[in-house]
Amino acid sequence: QVQLVESGGGLVKPGGSLRLSCAASGFTFSDYYMSWIRQAPGKGLEWISYISSSGNTLYYSDSVKGRFTISRDNAKNSLFLQMNSLRVEDTAVYYCARDLYSDSNVWFDPWGQGILVTVSS
Amino acid sequence: DIQMTQSPSSLSASVGDRVTITCRASQNIRTYLNWYQQKPGKAPNLLIYAASGLKSGVPSRFSGSGSGTDFTLTISSLQPEDFATYYCQQSYTTSSITFGQGTRLEIK
Numbered sequence: 001q002v003q004l005v006e007s008g009g010g011l012v013k014p015g016g017s018l019r020l021s022c023a024a025s026g027f028t029f030s031d032y033y034m035s036w037i038r039q040a041p042g043k044g045l046e047w048i049s050y051i052s053s054s055g056n057t058l059y060y061s062d063s064v065k066g067r068f069t070i071s072r073d074n075a076k077n078s079l080f081l082q083m084n085s086l087r088v089e090d091t092a093v094y095y096c097a098r099d100l101y102s103d104s105n106v107w108f109d110p111w112g113q114g115i116l117v118t119v120s121s
Numbered sequence: 122d123i124q125m126t127q128s129p130s131s132l133s134a135s136v137g138d139r140v141t142i143t144c145r146a147s148q149n150i151r152t153y154l155n156w157y158q159q160k161p162g163k164a165p166n167l168l169i170y171a172a173s174g175l176k177s178g179v180p181s182r183f184s185g186s187g188s189g190t191d192f193t194l195t196i197s198s199l200q201p202e203d204f205a206t207y208y209c210q211q212s213y214t215t216s217s218i219t220f221g222q223g224t225r226l227e228i229k
Contacts (some may be wrong), residue, residue: 035218045157045165045208047218059216095164105171106212107155111164 002026002110004096009115016086016119022079022096022112030074033099035108036081038092046092049081050099064090086119093117123147123211127221133229138199142224144192144209153213156185156194159223160205168207169194204228 008020022034035050048061049070058070069082079096093116097108124147134140144154152172157165167176169185172192182197196203209221 044223045210045220047210047220050215050218061217100170102171102174103153104212104215105153105155106215106218107167107170107210108157108165109167109170109176111166114164 002098004098004110004112006094006096006112006115009094009117011118011120012086013121014086014088014119017082017084018086018117020081020083020094020096020115020117022081024077024079024098027098029072029077033101033106034072034079035097035099036068036070036079037095037097037108037111038090039095039114040089040092043092051079083117086117088119091117091119122217123150123214123219125209125211125219125221127207127209127224129224130222131225131227133227134199135229136199136201140196140199140226142194142207142226144187144194144221146190146192146211146213148213149189150211150213152188153211154185154187154192155210155212157208157210158203158205159208165208199226201228 003025005023012018037047048064051070055072067085071080093114095111095114097111126145128143154172156169159165173185184195207224212218
């Protein structure tokens with residue numbers, strides 16, 4: 001079945017770096033755009049980045065632009081999020097998700113189980 | 122960014138009730154509106170796409186409607202497994218996708 005599994009989360013100090021990975025299975029990974037979405041503790045959902053199927057088109061939310069980098073390895077069915085200059089407010093559960101489209105409408109299905117990133121001194 | 126406002130923020134209801142959750146966009150988003158269900162400690166799950174499209178496998182008691190700025194998610198007869206938090210999401214601007222703040226549906 002279609003599955004996404006995140007890894008690489010943990011505790012990091014403010015100003016530090018972390019790299020998240022998302023392993024995809026059960027579908028042709030190279031055919032799909034992918035996104036990262038996060039959820040701060042007790043808060044709502046925030047889309048932060050997406051990458052096109054080829055990796056040539058990238059978008060970021062203003063909250064992470066210039067600090068986070070999304071990438072993918074289609075040969076290894078993997079999605080990545082390099083997070084630099086981390087701030088306390090980046091503390092959240094991070095989800096990877098597959099993007100589905102109709103016209104220009106984009107929705108996310110499925111989502112990974114999520115991985116916790118805690119930024120604290 | 123397009124702002125998405127859900128109402129109510131929380132709702133108490135009983136098994137068997139008909140429930141409606143509203144999502145309002147700060148500008149016209151046509152039908153670029155999707156709904157998700159999230160249970161505590163779990164990832165969100167897609168329910169409705171493009172305002173009214175029911176995802177395969179989602180029970181038919183869930184339905185979505187609306188276009189432009191006003192949208193609704195309706196659960197026709199609440200079941201125990203439906204108590205969760207619901208989020209709307211717009212993609213009219215694909216470079217700036219936004220979610221509503223969520224509606225928490227609790228057991229009365």
